[in-house]
Amino acid sequence: MMSTASTADVPKVVQRSGSPSPVPKSSRSSDVIIIGGGLQGLSSAVHLSRRGFSVRLLEADYCGRHSSGVNAGGVRTLGRDVAEIPLALAARDRIWHHMADFVGHDGGFVRSGQLQVCETDDDIRKVKARLSLVESHGFTHEKWVDQETVRELVPSISRHVLGGIWVEGDGYAYPYHVVTAFRRAAQEAGAEILEQTRVESLHRKGDTWQVRAAGVKYEAAAVINTAGAWSAALARQVGDDVPLIVDGLMLMVTQRVAHFVDPVLGATGRALSFKQFANGTVVIGGGLRCRADPISRHATVDMATMKTSAITVTDLFPHLRNVQIVRAWAGVEGFLPDQIPVIGPSACSPGVFHAFGFSAHGFELSPIIGEIMADLVEHGESKLPIHPFRVTRFNER
């Protein structure tokens, strides 16, 4: 399953500057500039710095402020687009399962398994079709479990649940702890992280990229665009047009309740994803979207939409009806029409690499995205199949 990074021009491979990383404080130039201090950017910083590239990361707010720091924390390979499965499995098996070895802290990762339940016969039909699709591509991580097994996995679940898909190696982590771990690992490897440093412009001058941020000019041979919901504007500056939609993604969390569920749970026929953390709180989501304003960088929670999650949760676990919601919140996220990200080199500007538009499921992928970006910068290609994520796909017919 090998594929090259790009079908068209393989971009020029970036050479290490030879200047010892870390970036000298006085210097405005580095091998690589990463724009965006979410997990994709931080992961790229970790991988690149460890390979000896000098890296400067520019973050408009603080690291992990939006989707990376405030997401639901699901480490999920279950139910992914087939194109994402090789990346998701690599991220999980090679990095998530060994997170403490990788960045010095486990980020609160718990290998709880993930379960997607079926409530109707129609759900079962959908799930069986899904399983044969996944199998036809040679993947075996998603397994059918019957009603009895579901009840063994989650004894408190409502009796009407008929079965589901079970992925044993999945789980969850604490998003902000993961952000912090990657951030510290990047800094320890020599990356310079500048927060409150918003990028204002990006253009090419000779062999280098000039990036102006917070009034200061920086330059580098390579630029990585991991600016999340704000990535499309940067991509446009280098000639790549991507139909990114900016939306808020909502979650809510309850008060602490007695332990009642281990795996992360999802539904098949309706939008739901939820998990109970070790402290007893229950985080409830399910891809519910709300209005977000990229200019003020704020997403407004719409409780009328959250209502559907409340209905699903209380249907599956009637005993949660009287549990208090402590907080609802929303992060700003970038979505693409086909619900998979852009990963790969710019189509028109050599030395620029994109990783954005994760459409609400980039958290689990992030450890491996950094490796892919580092491979692209160093070798001009990735060992993982990233062709489906090419930036040009929206303009092909």
Place this chain on the structure above:
Amino acid sequence: MNLQPNTSPAQEFDLVIVGAGPAGMAAADCGVRHGLNTLLIDEQPEIGGQIYRCILSADSQREEILGPDYSHGRLIAQRVAEHVTTGRLAYWPEASVWQVDTDRTLHVLRNGRSRTIRGQAVILATGAMERPFPVPGWTLPGVMTAGAGQILLKSASLIPSDPVVLAGCGPLLYLLAVQYLRAGAKIRAILDTTTGPEWKRAWRHGRGILKGWKYAHKGMGLLREIKNSNVPFCRGVNALRMEGSDALERVRYSHEGREYDLEASVCLLHQGVVPNTQITWSIRAQHQWDATQLCWVPAINEWCELSVPGFFVAGDGASIGGAPVAALQGELAAWGAVRSLDRSAHDAADAQAVKLRRQIEDHYAIRPFLNTQYRPRDEFRIPPDDVLVCRCEEVTAGEIRAQVKLGCTGPNQTKSFSRCGMGPCQGRMCGLTVTEIIADATQQSPKDVGYYRIRPPLRALTLGQLAQLEP
């Protein structure tokens, strides 16, 4: 004016007022008198707010204990009650606002069901809350706030049966002491945390005291009554701590270099009140750090309007000024609302506003004196490492300082680091302390450190209630 009959399920109002204390009642009275279709929402079963709690049902004995400042609220409360009886004012008691949208839509929980309403103008009159008083052992059973003690007195004539220790500073502490004495409660001691130098600094605001002589006179009267009672009164208390294994057993403190140990099962703490800014933060209105009152205040214009159009804030929720100021501001905000809804009312509103603003200014004259005299001391606002700051998630001051060393630059990151402020109270009890600890540790102004992002639900809402939300 939009005088539509209040029958549609959409529930549109000209004016929605949140909170039925002095500011909310005055605003409601003013709104009704100008023919605005007005809704008054309040969490309590009776109008009056904290200061006039249960004023319409208080008997003469309770009124005697609580004093003339309490009875003063009866007139306006009766007028508002009359508007309700005559159907000119919609009034929802025992209703809590759990979400406010910037388009002036309010989500209100009442009788276990959530309703959605919208106001052309919204006046937030949600008052004050007690400043957190984080000392060692402040979470022990038996340690309460003076405000909580006063609620029990006002709503149920309840007083502590064991001798009680009152500790801290601020007018409410003395007022409660006097009310307790009148009600026959036994006070073990009053431990005043203000010191001599504060008194001297405070007296520099002499002109304010002259202008605000009524307040000064009242304060002296309270202190005289305490003095005459022979209750031990100790000024300049240091190193205050609550001790006990499962509940409060003793209060320790030092005074003039000597250690003291008081046996007590009940201690009421108080070091002033601060504006309740949960709603104003939640709609992302601009706020300022008030360096004299050491708290956040929402930024308002001359009509008490916030940076979010159509929202007004009046009373202690705007800035601590006490009940008379709250009533005047409530009226001013209502005129602001009238003015924004009715062009023809501009002249009348402008004329009234001049008078109201002058009266407010006169009442504020005493504030510099009070702010200085009752300024809570640094060590009681920015506690040492071993003191619990976030009670819900049990995060200490030392843990917050450790997070600052790890690169945490603001209260919102402490949430992610440690769940500080993420418990059921949603940061109400720790927000100010966290801001001040970070500001102190990073040598910044609290203004630059900022505050928690406040998200819905602002009040308790269950999954079942959300599941039944009306469309």
